[in-house]
Amino acid sequence: MAFADRxxxxxxxxxxxxxxxxxxxxxxxxxxxFPDSAMFDVEGIxxxxxxxxxxxPGAALQYGATEGYQPLREQLAxxxxxxxxxxxxxxxxxxxxxxxxxxxxxxxxxxxxxDKVIVEGPTFLAxxxxxxxxxxxxxxxxxxxxxxxxxELERLIAEHRPKFVYLIPTFGNPxxxxxxxxxxxxxxxxxxxxxxxxxxxxxxGDLYFGxxxxxxLLALSAQVPGSRDWLAHCGSLxxxxxxxxxxxxxxxxxxxxxxxxxxxxxxxxxxSTFAQATAAQYLKVGRMPATLAHVRAxxxxxxxxxxxxxxxQLGAAVxxxxxxxxxxxxxxxxxxxxxxxxxxxxxxxxxxxxxAFVPGAPFFCANPDPATLRLSFATADVAKIREGVAHLGQAxxxx
Amino acid sequence: MAFADRxxxxxxxxxxxxxxxxxxxxxxxxxxxFPDSAMFDVEGIxxxxxxxxxxxPGAALQYGATEGYQPLREQLAxxxxxxxxxxxxxxxxxxxxxxxxxxxxxxxxxxxxxDKVIVEGPTFLAxxxxxxxxxxxxxxxxxxxxxxxxxELERLIAEHRPKFVYLIPTFGNPxxxxxxxxxxxxxxxxxxxxxxxxxxxxxxGDLYFGxxxxxxLLALSAQVPGSRDWLAHCGSLxxxxxxxxxxxxxxxxxxxxxxxxxxxxxxxxxxSTFAQATAAQYLKVGRMPATLAHVRAxxxxxxxxxxxxxxxQLGAAVxxxxxxxxxxxxxxxxxxxxxxxxxxxxxxxxxxxxxAFVPGAPFFCANPDPATLRLSFATADVAKIREGVAHLGQAxxxx
Numbered sequence: 001m002a003f004a005d006r007x008x009x010x011x012x013x014x015x016x017x018x019x020x021x022x023x024x025x026x027x028x029x030x031x032x033x034f035p036d037s038a039m040f041d042v043e044g045i046x047x048x049x050x051x052x053x054x055x056x057p058g059a060a061l062q063y064g065a066t067e068g069y070q071p072l073r074e075q076l077a078x079x080x081x082x083x084x085x086x087x088x089x090x091x092x093x094x095x096x097x098x099x100x101x102x103x104x105x106x107x108x109x110x111x112x113x114x115d116k117v118i119v120e121g122p123t124f125l126a127x128x129x130x131x132x133x134x135x136x137x138x139x140x141x142x143x144x145x146x147x148x149x150x151x152e153l154e155r156l157i158a159e160h161r162p163k164f165v166y167l168i169p170t171f172g173n174p175x176x177x178x179x180x181x182x183x184x185x186x187x188x189x190x191x192x193x194x195x196x197x198x199x200x201x202x203x204x205g206d207l208y209f210g211x212x213x214x215x216x217l218l219a220l221s222a223q224v225p226g227s228r229d230w231l232a233h234c235g236s237l238x239x240x241x242x243x244x245x246x247x248x249x250x251x252x253x254x255x256x257x258x259x260x261x262x263x264x265x266x267x268x269x270x271x272s273t274f275a276q277a278t279a280a281q282y283l284k285v286g287r288m289p290a291t292l293a294h295v296r297a298x299x300x301x302x303x304x305x306x307x308x309x310x311x312x313q314l315g316a317a318v319x320x321x322x323x324x325x326x327x328x329x330x331x332x333x334x335x336x337x338x339x340x341x342x343x344x345x346x347x348x349x350x351x352x353x354x355x356a357f358v359p360g361a362p363f364f365c366a367n368p369d370p371a372t373l374r375l376s377f378a379t380a381d382v383a384k385i386r387e388g389v390a391h392l393g394q395a396x397x398x399x
Numbered sequence: 400m401a402f403a404d405r406x407x408x409x410x411x412x413x414x415x416x417x418x419x420x421x422x423x424x425x426x427x428x429x430x431x432x433f434p435d436s437a438m439f440d441v442e443g444i445x446x447x448x449x450x451x452x453x454x455x456p457g458a459a460l461q462y463g464a465t466e467g468y469q470p471l472r473e474q475l476a477x478x479x480x481x482x483x484x485x486x487x488x489x490x491x492x493x494x495x496x497x498x499x500x501x502x503x504x505x506x507x508x509x510x511x512x513x514d515k516v517i518v519e520g521p522t523f524l525a526x527x528x529x530x531x532x533x534x535x536x537x538x539x540x541x542x543x544x545x546x547x548x549x550x551e552l553e554r555l556i557a558e559h560r561p562k563f564v565y566l567i568p569t570f571g572n573p574x575x576x577x578x579x580x581x582x583x584x585x586x587x588x589x590x591x592x593x594x595x596x597x598x599x600x601x602x603x604g605d606l607y608f609g610x611x612x613x614x615x616l617l618a619l620s621a622q623v624p625g626s627r628d629w630l631a632h633c634g635s636l637x638x639x640x641x642x643x644x645x646x647x648x649x650x651x652x653x654x655x656x657x658x659x660x661x662x663x664x665x666x667x668x669x670x671s672t673f674a675q676a677t678a679a680q681y682l683k684v685g686r687m688p689a690t691l692a693h694v695r696a697x698x699x700x701x702x703x704x705x706x707x708x709x710x711x712q713l714g715a716a717v718x719x720x721x722x723x724x725x726x727x728x729x730x731x732x733x734x735x736x737x738x739x740x741x742x743x744x745x746x747x748x749x750x751x752x753x754x755a756f757v758p759g760a761p762f763f764c765a766n767p768d769p770a771t772l773r774l775s776f777a778t779a780d781v782a783k784i785r786e787g788v789a790h791l792g793q794a795x796x797x798x
Contacts, residue, residue, distance in 0.1 A: 001509075001596065001652070001654060001655055002509075002562070003508055003509060003655075003658055004507065004508060004509055004510055004511050004514075004533070005511050006507070006511075007508065007658060007661075007662075010661070010665075034461065034462045035461075037456070037457035037460065037461045038457075040456060040457070040460045040461075042452055042456040042460065045452065045460065045673075046448075046449065046452045046453075049445075049448050049452075049673075050445065050449070053441055053444065053445045053448075054445075057436070057439060057441040058436035058437075058439070059643075060643055061436065061439045061441065061444065061641040061642070061643040061644070062433065062434075062436045062439075062641075062642055062643055063433045063637075063642040063643070064643065096667075097496055097645075097667040097670075097671075098667050098668050100665070100666070100667050100668045101666060101667040103665075104665060104666045104667065108403065108405070108532070109402055109403060109406065110400075110401075110402060110403055111403055112403050112404050112405075115403075126664065126665055126668070129664075129665045130665035130666075133507070133662065133665055134403070163401075197400065238462075242460040242461075242673070243460070243461055243462040243668075243672075244458075244459055244460040244461055244462070244463065244671060244672035244673045244676075245460070245671060245673050246496075246667060246668070246669070246670070246671040246672075246673075253400070255400060256400055256402075259402055259406060262406075262409070263406075263532065265525065265528075266409075266499070266502075266503060266525055266528045266529040266532055267499070267500065267503045267529075267666065268495075268496040268497050268499050268500045268503065268645065268667065269497050269499045269525070269642075269645075270645070271496075271645070272496075272643060272644060272645040272671045272673075272674045273642075273643035273645075274444075274448075274641070274643045274644055274645075274671075274673070274674055274677070275671045275673055275674060277643075278673070
């Protein structure tokens with residue numbers, strides 16, 4: 001059977017290798033990219049689904065508008081308003097089947113084979129593959145602890161004139177980095193200056209541990225004239241409420257949103273109205289703030305525990321910026337004291353010691369840094385985190 | 400903003416025009432392509448969702464495998480086995496976000512711009528648009544009351560060597576036609592002879608009114624050596640249980656299924672596990688047979704009422720094969736007695752008389768027949784059907 005040429009653009013062996021690492025039972029896993037199931041508000045979601053079916057069974061079970069279930073669009077607009085994007089009308093967003101679908105719709109709507117797209121190096125693995133399936137040529141923009149380096153970004157935009165720039169400005173996956181306020185403004189100014197679409201993917205912004213992060217690019221765009229015309233924003237309930245609902249959203253300039261809606265119509269018609277009505281009911285009763293407070297507190301404790309343990313057990317052999325939110329510690333092996341400096345090798349050794357994490361190289365679309373690691377602190381409790389990092393220390397010290 | 404070239408392949412004005420017709424309140428609508436909300440088994444679905452959250456909250460709310468929730472795959476394999484496809488293992492199907500996504504994944508996996516795909520003339524509107532978005536050149540294969548004319552189909556396959564052939568063999572949308580057993584065998588033989596993939600889209604096969612239809616191509620493929628290697632099958636719970644769950648499935652040869660799964664990973668990661676676990680629980684308790692019996696009985700009565708009323712009210716001015724299942728009467732204006740023979744014109748007149756239906760021309764990818772109409776009997780009760788068809792008769796008689 002002859003497949004479409006676009007499949008040749010995607011190299012899945014790296015992903016398959018990762019999944020093999022994840023499959024071993026009985027190990028302490030820092031490998032996942034998902035929230036802790038134990039923190040799901042099962043009672044609240046259950047009650048919300050019951051209300052949805054009781055109050056509007058037809059709407060919850062029938063076909064729905066491709067744009068999304070209107071009461072959910074209203075709740076999501078209010079949710080974003082509470083986070084500073086107070087001027088987003090429900091009609092300015094569409095509901096997507098997880099924010100992964102928002103990425104897919106952006107690819108389908110915008111990318112011609114050979115088009116250039118700038119992403120952070122490193123960035124979300126499924127973004128890389130999603131855009132490559134549409135034939136994008138990805139350009140890697142370097143980051144540091146304050147997120148993408150905007151001087152470098154401007155140089156790359158000017159050189160490559162990309163179709164768009166994709167960023168995870170707040171607690172990025174895998175970097176955990178938080179784009180500074182100054183750089184956020186600069187990114188929006190670059191969007192206007194070069195008339196280049198910027199896509200802000202923001203699944204982690206609610207998961208902050210101390211002070212709230214700077215405003216999202218979406219919220220900040222009100223202060224940078226013209227920037228809203230060059231900004232798309234992807235949101236998600238997956239990391240804060242439940243990935244299984246598959247409720248994300250895409251906010252974009254009107255013409256782009258209309259085209260993305262048309263593409264969605266032929267991708268999956270609409271997102272599950274059952275899941276949408278459940279999410280709408282959940283948000284409507286005001287349960288989200290308490291859920292967020294709980295999730296933040298638990299992840300904050302785990303992030304602290306992992307950071308402390310890494311410093312104690314691996315010392316100078318590892319370098320990282322302690323995350324202020326999100327799910328990940330992004331670390332770099334320094335090779336200090338002659339320790340192993342290859343993330344892939346350490347991952348293999350670590351599995352043998354009973355702990356799993358994901359080496360960082362596959363997260364780069366170009367010029368992978370083989371010394372990097374992504375460690376999730378989300379799904380193991382504090383005791384397991386300490387135990388796992390101790391094993392990691394042993395793996396580092398001895399093959 | 401510059402959009403991708405693939406968007407130029409899709410002409411949405413026909414669809415927009417249809418939706419405008421549908422939007423008028425207070426009219427009797429034969430225009431929808433959806434089941435009757437009043438028949439949804441709300442109690443059964445509600446109980447199933449509660450069990451899903453009670454018994455396995457983690458699985459129902461967490462990320463899941465792209466291939467689908469394993470207990471649902473098992474239930475769906477059993478569901479298909481009960482319909483004659485007894486040799487399909489759960490691993491031979493993936494769960495999709497409605498069967499619309501199965502179509503999208505087939506397009507993404509298989510279609511290069513310029514590839515030819517044969518579809519029935521007429522066929523499902525969203526299939527036409529979905530495949531065109533991937534750049535397919537669609538070839539229209541003529542049908543009659545027994546489904547696609549296999550002699551014509553063979554000639555078209557031999558001439559065009561298509562990437563695949565897409566058929567809705569059982570109670571097709573919009574045609575309502577049922578492919579005969581003899582032709583089903585012939586289609587499978589053609590697949591083997593020309594080594595051409597055949598896609599069987601089967602959302603309506605369970606909605607039969609009298610005797611069960613001939614076996615699906617999937618079930619029949621066991622009798623045609625080699626044909627399973629050239630057959631994909633799309634199923635859906637949308638028309639029999641609830642469209643809002645967005646639970647469909649794709650069964651395909653292993654290599655194709657693996658590629659489609661990879662594409663799905665970057666399309667929406669997975670279908671809502673909440674919806675999947677709910678559907679699995681629903682099927683597990685054996686509620687489906689009673690639900691199907693109820694739905695069949697109601698639609699059978701409505702199909703009969705609409706057929707009788709059309710004969711009584713429109714007489715020789717309309718020609719149609721009375722449907723043996725599905726949701727639609729596909730009719731052709733004969734022009735007898737000088738009556739209007741243009742479906743679009745009649746639709747506009749009908750709206751003025753308080754009844755809506757969809758003209759048939761947009762369902763053809765080529766050579767549209769402007770005299771055709773699609774009338775859904777699914778959502779109006781018998782009294783409304785009689786009233787609506789009476790209005791239709793008036794619209795036919797007088798502008």
